[in-house]
Amino acid sequence: MMLKNKVALITGGAGGIGLATAKLFLEEGAERVAIVDFSEENLKMAEETLGTEKVLYIQADVSKAEEVKNYTNKVKTELGKIDVLFLNAGVEGVVKPMEHYPEETFDQVMAVNVKGVWLGMKYAFPIMKSDGGGSVIITSSVAGLRGTAQVSAYVGSKHATIGLMRVGALEGAPDNVRVNSIHPSPVDNRMMRSLEDGFAPGMGDTVKENFTKMIPLGRYANNEDIADLALFLASDKSKFITGATYVIDGGFTV
Structure with missing residues (x-):
């Protein structure tokens, strides 16, 4: 019971990674879990999937x-407190070269992926600090560590979250609020289906095969x-870890 x-x-929290994490947190003894989703x-599907009164469901725009x-x-x-803040909400935008990338899509990606993280820490930090600290986890991406053509908004946003994480780690440390980021390579979920089809419309399976070979x-x-x-x-297993970028990519960036 790690939590x-x-x-x-x-x-x-109602998407692929968020829902899997909520389920695992509950299995590992979390007293309560709040799921925020746009x-x-x-959210209704998540409620049917989790089927427990330990979850609070909140509809909100994180931007x-x-x-x-x-x-x-x-x-x-x-729920009384916030021990763990998993800032996982994100959107992928579209796959287009910069000269053809829609400005409104760029703005949306930045609003959700960057501003949503900043606002989450802005408003949760005072609560976490007053309750003795806690852990903030930010979902970034391997796209935050390297460049990929035709996804300028997504790549730019994921680089930005690293900067926010590092500032958050420094500002949270005096009050025992830890902040770290995680950086997945392609994850087998809806977002990757969208990106695969964006890179080669109608040939998403081929794109997936090529990514997998990497x-x-x-x-x-x-x-x-x-x-x-x-x-x-x-969990408290990471109680002396803050300001870190955790790559989880099967060796993709080696």
Whole structure:
């Protein structure tokens, strides 16, 4: 029971990685888990999947300050504290060269992937600090460590989250708030299906095959692989770790 008596808040919690993580956190003894997601439909599906009263479901846009303030306050009011903040919400944008990339899509990716992380820490930090600290985990990507053509917004946003993580680690340390980021290679879920089709419309299977050949362990990550790493960083097993970038990529970036 690595999370016994802990309260966790997960953004993007009704998606692939978020839902797998919520399930694992509950299995590992989390007292309560709050799931924040933009999609009401996905939240309903998550509720059917998890089937427990230990989960609080909140519909919110993580890029809107008032909604982030509301979801953090709601978790504090209804669940009593925030021990773990998993800032996992993200969007991929589209696959286009920079000269053809839509400005409105660029703005949306930055709003969700960067501003959503910043707002999450902005409003959760005071709660976590007042309750003795905790762990913040940010979902970045191997795209935050290297460049990939035609996904400028996504790559730029994932690089930016590393900077926010490092600032958060420094500002949180005096109050025992740890901040780390995780960097998956391709994960076998909806987001990768979208990107695969974007790189080669109608030939997503071929793109997946080519990506897989670049991974020494010979497969995509699955949602549960990422959840396992999030569990470690959420738990006291990582109590002396902050400001770190955790690559989980099957050797993709070696």
